[in-house]
Each structure stands twice: as C-alpha cells, then as structure tokens.
Amino acid sequence: METFLTILLSGLLLGGIYSLVSIGLNLIFGVVRIVNFAQGELVMLAMYATYFCFARFGIGPYYAVFLVAPLMFVLGLVVQRLVLQPLQNEPNMQIFATFGLLILLENSMLALTRGEGLSLAGSYSRDVIDIFGLKASVSRVIVFLAATAIAAALMLFLQRTMAGKAIRAVIQDRQSARLMGINVSRTYLLTFALGSALAGVAGALLAPIYTLSPYIGGNFILAAFAVVVLGGLGSVPGAYVGGLAVGLMESFAGYYIDPTLKQAIWFIIFVAVLVLRPSGLMGQAGAEEVGLREQS
C-alpha cells in the first residue's frame, strides 16, 4: 500500500511539472494558433537565468522567479512583435520561425556554457518533507503548488477580466472578435508574452531539480505536446488536468511495467486521443479545426 501511495504521490508531483510547462504552451496554441516549438527552450533559458541570478548575485530561485518571469514576458513581447507578427498571414512560416528560435537559443547557450552541466548549489533541492510517511522533495511540491495556483489564477483572469475575456473571444472566433472591436494583434502580443512568462516561472521553479544543459528544453517539450493534445487544445484546465494524468500514467507504468517504455506511453496516449477525441478531454469541440478554417 505504501508503495502504491508513493507512486501516486510521485506521479502527481511529476504531473505538476508537466502541467507547469504545458499551460503556457497551450495558451499560445489556443490563442495565437502557433505550435511554439521553442517553448521548451524558453524554459531552458529561464533555468539558466535563474542559475545566473543565484551564482552571480546569490538570489535564490524562489526570489529569482519574480525577476525571471517579467524578463521572459518582455522577451515574449519582442519575439511576437519582431518575429511572429510580421509572419501573421503565413502560419507555416511562423512554425519554422519558432523552430529557428529553438535552434538559436539552444546553440547560443551551448556557446556560452560549453555544455557544462550546471546545478544550483545550496539547500534548495535538498529538503525533503514527510507527507503521512511518504517522502517528497520540497522543490517538487512547490512546483505542484505553483502549477495549481497558476492554473486557478489564469482561469480567473480569463473569466473575470476584460483582457481575459478578449483572449477567450479570440480563442472562439477571431473574425467575430475583431468585429466586436477587440484588438486581435494586441491580444496575440499579450498572450505570447504571458505564455513566455509562464515558461519563465516553470524554468525558475524547475532549476533546483535538474542539472542544466542547453538541450534540457527538449526533454520537457515532448511530454508537453502529449499533455496539450490530451487536455485539449487551448484549454487551461485541460493542460493542468492533462499534465497530472500524463504524470500519473508515466509513474505507474514506469514502476509496474517498465521504465524504458515511458516515452512510448506518451505517444500511445497522443495517438489514441487524436483518434478517439481530437478536441482532447477539455478542449472545445472543433477547436482543433478552427485554426485551419480561419487560415484558409
């Protein structure tokens, strides 16, 4: 029983990591209709920024997050305005552009660090708490709590604020939204920046858990795509719940079946959902087609 609960807990905490990384990706996908291949590299960039804050200025990751996330917000604004917006009417080119950004960020970081594996020193990753006799790393619990809080806050933002309502309107139908007087370009700008800031939060909170390498972004993004498809394209609660579901499945399969099959399991989910329920668990039915319809 204890083993079962340990697996359950580790699955939930892993799910928290997936949720945190996927929410930003899904928001960008739902609103701007771009598959942002560079989302993992934005997380990687934020991890290095957090490391730099700590190594150079002694700022711990849980303080650095308040510095890194706004910086990533600004970076998101710049990327959307200078790279993606000029390609607005060429969606395929936008995808290539995010792929180019991926390569650029990865190789720039490689040149700066020579590929040395860096880890945050200090006690951030070392504290463990006991939850009813089950052991959990504090840094992972923080990631889980942050993912939950961000999902809730983002849902409130989308439901209650004018900017949030504009974003939702654009998700549903960008033409009608424009006719209602919503500035669609500005909504894109805000959303891409918000998605980048979320990558910033993810990077800062994940930095204490991993040994940093310029390629680490790719490790997260594969799973994040499975999460986005499972949860539903463009849905914030979908990304949250989808993240937890993938985390739990991976954890149970890894322990009870075979750890080497974990990646295969993501893609079984990926394909199964695409076949059985293309809009995902919580996505709006037909959402996966809207983008194409509007682009044509």
Add this chain to the structure above:
Amino acid sequence: MRKAGLLAAIAAMVISASAATAQEPIRIGAINPYSGPTALYGDETSRGYQIAIDEANAKGGVIGRKIELFRGDAGNPQQGIAAVEKLVSDKVDIFVGTYISAVSNAASDAALRYSKLYWDTNALAADLTERGLPNFIRSGPYAASFGETSANATRDLLAPALGKPIKGLKVWIESEDSIYGTSIAKRQKELLEKDGAIVVGVGAHNFRAIDLTDAILRAKAAAPDVWINTGYVPDNNLLLRTMRDQGFKPGAAMLVGSGDTFETLEALGADWLEGLTIVGYPRPDQTEAYGPGAAAYLAAYKKKYERDPIAPQSMAAYAGMQMLLEAVAAAGSVEVEKVRAAAAKMDKPLKSYATGFGAKFDDKFQNTRAFPTVVQWQSGKVVTVFPKDAAQPNVKLVSTQRK
C-alpha cells in the same frame, strides 16, 4: 665533365629534397567534438594529445620529424566523415580520437578510404574493434574493461568493506538504455553472477528522462547491498537526487563512466557524496608505482593550461598518444601496415604508462592491458582507491554506506 656536373646537380637536388621531407612534420588529426554538448570533453581529450606531443617534440620528435596536431571537429558521424576528409586535404598522416564512439565508427571508416591509420584512445563501444577494420587500433579501455573493473571492485573492494562475502551479495544493476549502458550492464551481470553474487534486478532508463523515481523505487524494493549505475551526467545526478529524496540507502553505490567531476559535486554536495565510488579513467592522483609519470603529467597539464585537468579522459589520451608515437618510432613510418605490425609486436607490462596501462594488442587490435580505476568521493575530492596498488598509501576507503 659536363655530364658529371649535371649528375652532381641532380644528386644535390635529390638530397636536398629528401632532407626537406625529413623535416616535414608528422601531422596528426584529432577527431573530437570541439563544439556542441560534449565539447568540454572533446577539448579535454585533445589536451592530453598535445601534452604528449609537446614532450616528444622537446626530445626532437619521432623518426627525425616533429609532430603537429590538427583538430577535426565532429559531434556526430556525418561531421566525423567530413572532418576526416577536410584533414586529409590538410595532408594529415594519422588520425586519433575519439570522445564519441559513433563518431569513431564513421570517422575510422572514412580514414580507411584514404589508407590512414585511426588510433583510438578514448571511445568505449565494443564493436569498434570487433569490426576488424584494417586501419583501426584502440589503446584505451573499452566497455568490457569497464564492466570487468566494476565487477572486480564489487568483489574485492565493496564486499569486504560491507563485511560480506561476494557469494550471496545482492546487487542491483542500473544503466542508461543505449548500447553504451546496456553493454556494460550485461558484462557486469555475467561477471558478478560468475562470482556468486545475486543480481536482484537490472534496470534501464533513458538518460534524458525528466523523472527517475520509478527506477529508484524499483531498486529500493529489491533492497540490494550494492547499487551500480552506468550513465551520463544528467541521469546520474537525477538518480542520485531521487535516491536521496526517497531515502534509498544501499550499503554501497557505484557509478560507472561519470559522476567524478565538479558537475556531480555541484549537484549533490560534498557531504552527501561522501563514500560514493566511481569507475572511470585513471586519475593523476594514483601512485607513481602504478602509473609512472602521472605526477609529471599533472605538472605539465597545470603548466600548460593553468588549472587542474577538467576530466580524467585527457590522461588516457596522453598515454594513448605516447603509445602511438612509440609504435611509429618502431615502425619507422606512418603507414598503416607498418604501424600496425609494430603495434602487434608491442609487449609492455601493466603499469608502464601514467594511466597504469600496459601495451599488448589482441588480434582485433584492442589493447588488453588498459583498465579503468575506481575512485571514491572523500571530503569533496575524488581519490583513487582501487586497484589497491594504485591508491596512495595514506588513502583509506571511507564508509560506503549511503546516508
């Protein structure tokens, strides 16, 4: 008279031309990653070559010629082939390498097309020598040697430290799931079971995995006395962190291939690492009796690069280059067949080089006298503890019990 003068002039020209050839340097092309994620280690490997070449040049070179090192950047097989072709056009005579086995495989094949020798000092994959490529020689240890040393160290170092006989000792064998990890794990299992140890489980994982809690929980449930992992830096560090978080405390833990650098020290801290053992390339802190010239190598490295070696790969490269130059000197040539014939005749006992290697090649041209050593983290430093005669007399094995 006129004819005689002409002959004399031709003779003079021939002599001066051959004198020029004699002074032409031996060009050695070092195929390694100098960019990309493993650039640090590729660079480190070639530093070892450079030190051996500097030493040889200070003594006047080999077969009357100075030696020059050329670098060919290759992080994947395609780049390996391109680097060989580029260096051939730079008139390179011999190739050395390689930090990455897959690069060695492709680059040595490409070198064969130009009838150039490929002398490998650092690649580990077993199939490199098993291919029987007629231009390939490996001077360093390979996957099987790592499997062998880890099994021997479990029997002769860890079991006695735990106060248990090897017969019945419970071992969990973990590895990353590519050919590198699984081939070493397979050899470990064979040898440990032959010695009577009980392999309670074999696990494999992807080295890029985001979470390895399942791998640790599976091992923890099997309650082994010794836990062994063959992997890279990121998965080693994540496994060790998970081990700590999950309270998995085997009597001893041993890493193979990595875990002995500052990258692991920074991730886990000196306190927690205390007592952890690692099977890796021989390090310069071993005794002079085991690795004659190790101290001089360390001094030369510090003088040239103004720091301690980043990783132990460079000393294996250094010893490999020394061996190559000895073979060239014995052959009196840089041609493949002649150097191979000279290498086949080499017979130097273990403990001949700074790494403790000897030189005796089998029919596949794998050096049978090259083995890794075992180090242990002690107070934030790694010190050589195995084989016993490689360990400094004042070094004692500290408790291996995981905390």
